[in-house]
Amino acid sequence: MTSRKEFDVSIIMSVYDESEQLIFESVRSMINQTFSRFEFIIVNDNPESKRINNILNRISNLDTRIKVLTNETNIGLAKSLNKAITASKFDYIARMDADDISLKDRLEKQVHAFKINDNLDIVGTDYALIGEQGEAIEQKHFLAISDLDIKEYLQFDSPICHPSVMMKKSKYLELGCYNPLPSAQDYDLWVRANKNGMTFYNIPEVLIHYRVRSDGISHTNLLRQFLCTEYSRKKLASSENFVLEELKDYLEDNGANDSTKVDNFKKDTRVFLKFLHNIKSTSSIKPFIQTLLNLAVNAPFRRWLKNWFRLFLLRRKLAQSSLT
Structure with missing residues (x-):
């Protein structure tokens, strides 16, 4: 792999009970990226919901790059993301959540990071917290930017914003993808990546708006x-x-x-x-x-x-x- 290689990205997202407005905002923030060489895999993890089915049917018609996969039953975030990773066809996987908003040049800047340093395996970004109505709360700038600092930080907490991550598909597969934890699936993945000698980097720039919801698992x-x-x-x-x-x-x-x-x-x-x-x-x-x-x-x-x-x-x- 060289710096002149064309990069293609698979965006993966799981949808469960988010509102129509939030899902559309999230999806539009991805299909309007300045970087356009991607497929967008959305997993419906709430197949019994007529509302979610209807929303995703309409979303699938927004852009030919969108592909909706519907689970037979609710299987949870980790297994839904694993399903999307398995179905993906490109070498780089970009995470996205159904209630967050990516800035338009997020993918472009992450791809650029991989182009100038192919030794990277996992690239995250800074983020801004927003409320349920999109109101600004605060910006979060990670102090851990380099691989060395991120690995030191991982001894205590996660210095990586999960929905901001772009990661080599080969590394996901090497780790066996996500473990089915009830929460903190991302931290578990970073810990295993660390143990397997993978290389991290955080772009020191806000490239995603992370929504804080009152019913979120972190609360x-x-x-x-x-x-x-x-x-x-x-x-x-x-x-x-x-x-x-x-x-x-x-x-x-x-x-x-x-x-x-x-x-x-x-x-x-x-x-x-x-x-x-x-x-x-x-x-x-x-x-x-x-x-x-x-x-x-x-x-x-x-x-x-x-x-x-x-x-x-x-x-x-x-x-x-x-x-x-």
Whole structure:
């Protein structure tokens, strides 16, 4: 493969219950890209929904590059993405979510990154958070840009915006694609890519708008999300491989299916983060002290807090390095 090679991209997306407006906005942001050499594979993971079927039937007529695959039943995000990867015909896979918006030159800039450095395997970008109505919230600029910094960051959290990623198809297949985790499927993939010596890069530019929804999994399953990432981190530090039944036991043993423990974890993490945000306000001290007392009984929160402080120190180091 040389820098003069023509690049073709397969965009993959899974649709479940997103609104018509969000799906159309997302799809149009991709078919209007400045880079045009792509196919767009959309997986319908809600085949029982007449509304979703109708939306995707109309979307399939928007552009000849769009191909809709309909699952026989709901199989979840990971398996739907794997189905799209298997059906794809090009060497580069670009992720997209059905409620996000890519800037028009996203694909062009990612392809350019691969053209100038064919050693790259996974290329992400910075992103901007938007609300459910498209209102701007804030821009997110990753401190981890280089392969080395990204791999160091992966010891604590994901420094990669999943729907922004473009990745070599051969590397997806080498890893066996996505594992069927209930959440944090992307972090698990990056951990395995790291263990297999793959090369990362983050384009230091906002190229996607990431929508924050009130019913998003990152808001409703904070404990499960943390435990899935924690499980993946344990695998990163060992020579062991992912085992689905082992993960299920890990989630059960740590309270992911206990509504009280889930609520307590969510409350404790939010009180802690709110205290940091309002650190000069005396009104936030009392609930913060109570949260610290909860460390004795909330073991997952205790581990989350320990990981947070380690990540905080790493972010400070990366920020200082960027200034030198």
